[in-house]
Amino acid sequence: MSVRSILIRNGRLIDPAARLDEAADVLLKEGRVAAIDGAGKIKERADTVIDARGLVVTPGFIDLHVHLREPGQAHKETIASGTAAAAAGGFTSVCAMPNTAPVNDSIEITRWMQAPERGAVVNVFPIAAATRGSQGKELTDFAALHRAGAVAVTDDGKPILDNSVMKQALLAAAHLRIPVIQHAEDTRLTVNSPLNQGPFAFRMGLRGQPPEAEGRIVERDVALARETNAHLHVAHISTAAALEAVRNAKRHGVRVTCEVAPHHFSFIDSDIGEYNTNYKMNPPLRSEADREAMLAGLVDGTIDAIATDHAPHAAFEKDVEFERAAYGITGLEVALGLAITRLHRAHDVSLRHIVALLSANPARIAGLPHRGTLAKGSYADVTIFDPAKKWTYDVSQTKSRSRNAPYDGMTFHGKVTHTIVGGTVVYQGK
Amino acid sequence: MKKNARGSLLAIEPLTQAQITVYLKMARRMDPTRPKPLLKNKRVVLLFYESSTRTRTSFEFAAKALGATTTLISASASSIEKGESLIDTGLTAQALGADAIIIRHPSSGAPYVLARHLNVPIINAGDGMHAHPSQALLDAVTMLDHFRTLKGLRVLITGDILHSRVARSNVQLLTKFGAKVTLCGPKSLLPELAEKLAPGLKLVRDFDEALRGIEVIMMLRVQKERLQGLDIDARDYVSHYQLTMDRVRLAAKNAIVMHPGPIIRGMEITDEAADCPQSVILEQVRNGVRTRMAILAHHVGGKR
Numbered sequence: 001m002s003v004r005s006i007l008i009r010n011g012r013l014i015d016p017a018a019r020l021d022e023a024a025d026v027l028l029k030e031g032r033v034a035a036i037d038g039a040g041k042i043k044e045r046a047d048t049v050i051d052a053r054g055l056v057v058t059p060g061f062i063d064l065h066v067h068l069r070e071p072g073q074a075h076k077e078t079i080a081s082g083t084a085a086a087a088a089g090g091f092t093s094v095c096a097m098p099n100t101a102p103v104n105d106s107i108e109i110t111r112w113m114q115a116p117e118r119g120a121v122v123n124v125f126p127i128a129a130a131t132r133g134s135q136g137k138e139l140t141d142f143a144a145l146h147r148a149g150a151v152a153v154t155d156d157g158k159p160i161l162d163n164s165v166m167k168q169a170l171l172a173a174a175h176l177r178i179p180v181i182q183h184a185e186d187t188r189l190t191v192n193s194p195l196n197q198g199p200f201a202f203r204m205g206l207r208g209q210p211p212e213a214e215g216r217i218v219e220r221d222v223a224l225a226r227e228t229n230a231h232l233h234v235a236h237i238s239t240a241a242a243l244e245a246v247r248n249a250k251r252h253g254v255r256v257t258c259e260v261a262p263h264h265f266s267f268i269d270s271d272i273g274e275y276n277t278n279y280k281m282n283p284p285l286r287s288e289a290d291r292e293a294m295l296a297g298l299v300d301g302t303i304d305a306i307a308t309d310h311a312p313h314a315a316f317e318k319d320v321e322f323e324r325a326a327y328g329i330t331g332l333e334v335a336l337g338l339a340i341t342r343l344h345r346a347h348d349v350s351l352r353h354i355v356a357l358l359s360a361n362p363a364r365i366a367g368l369p370h371r372g373t374l375a376k377g378s379y380a381d382v383t384i385f386d387p388a389k390k391w392t393y394d395v396s397q398t399k400s401r402s403r404n405a406p407y408d409g410m411t412f413h414g415k416v417t418h419t420i421v422g423g424t425v426v427y428q429g430k
Numbered sequence: 431m432k433k434n435a436r437g438s439l440l441a442i443e444p445l446t447q448a449q450i451t452v453y454l455k456m457a458r459r460m461d462p463t464r465p466k467p468l469l470k471n472k473r474v475v476l477l478f479y480e481s482s483t484r485t486r487t488s489f490e491f492a493a494k495a496l497g498a499t500t501t502l503i504s505a506s507a508s509s510i511e512k513g514e515s516l517i518d519t520g521l522t523a524q525a526l527g528a529d530a531i532i533i534r535h536p537s538s539g540a541p542y543v544l545a546r547h548l549n550v551p552i553i554n555a556g557d558g559m560h561a562h563p564s565q566a567l568l569d570a571v572t573m574l575d576h577f578r579t580l581k582g583l584r585v586l587i588t589g590d591i592l593h594s595r596v597a598r599s600n601v602q603l604l605t606k607f608g609a610k611v612t613l614c615g616p617k618s619l620l621p622e623l624a625e626k627l628a629p630g631l632k633l634v635r636d637f638d639e640a641l642r643g644i645e646v647i648m649m650l651r652v653q654k655e656r657l658q659g660l661d662i663d664a665r666d667y668v669s670h671y672q673l674t675m676d677r678v679r680l681a682a683k684n685a686i687v688m689h690p691g692p693i694i695r696g697m698e699i700t701d702e703a704a705d706c707p708q709s710v711i712l713e714q715v716r717n718g719v720r721t722r723m724a725i726l727a728h729h730v731g732g733k734r
Contacts, residue, residue, distance in 0.1 A: 199626035205538035205560030275539030321537035
């Protein structure tokens with residue numbers, strides 16, 4: 001339902017970009033934030049009033065890393081279904097990865113993804129392929145893709161392995177002030193390796209990916225980013241060594257940012273148990289030491305954002321031999337629950353910090369002005385959640401077309417109650 | 431896991447000592463030359479995605495000795511070649527009336543896929559590099575023919591541990607019973623990680639040193655089909671890890687020589703060592719039938 005104005009009353013407003021964490025009311029009008037003031041101080045009448053007593057009101061969440069699967073793989077997900085899942089998870093904007101079929105390496109596909117006919121219920125910001133067909137050889141036309149709406153470039157799903165291609169990509173992206181997002185995996189070390197290398201993989205009789213496969217690429221990329229003065233963004237970081245490389249780079253003033261997926265701070269390789277393919281993704285779940293490193297990186301600010309790497313797959317692609325199963329799990333609907341349960345409640349990460357990881361920081365990384373904040377004049381993208389609400393995930397109720405999540409039946413704290421995009425409520429939770 | 435998980439034999443790891451003992455005791459009572467109709471009117475499907483001589487034949491003989499009808503579905507001569515998925519193949523076998531499916535598959539964990547989706551018992555006859563529970567059981571039966579108990583038994587497993595489901599299942603079984611298990615092999619085929627397979631495992635690189643005092647010498651084949659580009663210098667391997675009569679003599683006087691087969695004479699073992707009086711390699715093969723009779727009787731036979 002589209003309304004002209006919404007007044008959100010009595011909530012706890014957390015807007016990290018504006019350094020706000022206080023009781024405040026928010027007035028949304030004509031797609032923008034019209035006013036922020038102390039509780040009860042906004043006297044203007046609104047078409048809709050949301051009573052946010054006991055709830056947290058924040059800038060709409062932004063997911064830097066989702067696979068919406070369109071064009072070409074609508075049996076896994078569509079832009080409509082994926083964004084509906086995003087809305088249910090409190091995300092008002094998603095950045096869509098280019099590993100579609102065909103790969104999004106053209107302005108035509110970039111525009112097609114943003115067309116109203118796709119039926120997106122949240123903002124979709126395409127991320128274009130960095131190389132043609134994501135083959136890692138010839139750069140795409142970054143400038144044209146950027147003009148068509150791409151907010152970053154990446155060959156996600158695969159790394160940009162070649163040194164000179166990566167360097168060219170960084171130089172071209174720096175010129176446009178957009179990040180190069182790297183899927184850091186030295187694929188020469190990960191052939192037929194469906195999980196992390198370690199005692200668990202050995203016991204299960206599976207070949208493991210050595211953690212160096214991630215660390216080495218991040219180290220190389222950091223050096224190239226330093227050389228080119230470009231913005232490198234490391235996707236789904238998962239190992240202690242890679243994180244340490246990012247930490248060092250930041251210390252030396254290199255423009256590097258990174259994101260972590262909720263599953264990498266929540267689970268480890270042995271959670272795969274008896275070959276449960278819903279715990280199979282790339283990068284794989286790592287060791288407990290790596291997971292702890294992710295927690296430390298979140299606490300000390302080395303990790304800039306939480307991104308879901310939402311990767312839907314049909315049952316027939318997952319319900320197969322572990323080695324043959326598709327990589328990836330869905331994650332949009334549980335990201336906040338995992339962050340609050342695993343970070344806030346278990347490790348004392350403040351709600352303000354979590355909100356920054358989900359909104360202000362990703363907005364900055366993807367270069368989305370007037371998003372990731374509720375400062376007056378910003379887009380009226382708002383997420384409202386109940387941080388104390390306990391709930392159980394039921395995958396049969398998912399908005400996604402796919403059900404490849406390990407979260408079915410898991411209980412979380414922290415539930416989205418309202419997702420507002422451009423001043424319109426697109427999701428209302430129970 | 432679904433309802434039939436307890437009815438399946440997927441790995442040694444989740445079993446208790448008592449559960450394993452049930453199979454071992456039963457196996458020693460089984461005699462392939464004296465058929466028992468425990469599986470009368472049962473249909474047993476042998477679903478083989480990978481080649482096999484011993485395991486397939488002995489499961490088949492075992493099933494037949496118990497009165498069952500068997501049929502073989504092999505990857506190269508079925509709809510599997512046309513792209514039928516593992517689940518669909520399993521469901522098809524079940525719909526055809528299978529009372530149990532014995533599966534051999536090159537991919538670790540494949541039997542679990544069937545166990546999750548089917549209602550009939552799934553017997554793992556070897557999955558990738560993961561497990562070969564019936565082999566570990568028949569090996570234990572063989573050891574118990576020669577030694578009073580597994581407790582404290584000094585067992586040395588030598589060779590390509592990395593790719594060996596036999597090694598993994600044997601390690602799980604033997605350590606559960608308190609055997610003293612040592613693993614031996616070059617780094618490329620025996621990574622340090624192997625030590626964490628089970629508590630109390632020892633890892634020794636030098637074969638001669640490892641052999642001292644050993645009661646069970648278990649040799650493994652270098653699995654050429656799983657090496658994936660790993661380069662093994664055969665001459666170097668032979669000089670360091672081939673079981674020769676000189677090396678057999680380094681072990682305990684009453685030591686037995688075991689090998690799950692297929693043996694590659696001249697590579698991991700010499701003719702003399704393979705055929706020496708201490709060799710029980712063919713006893714293992716013979717024990718395969720009665721052990722698999724026990725497995726089938728336990729999982730498929732009797733009142734269900």
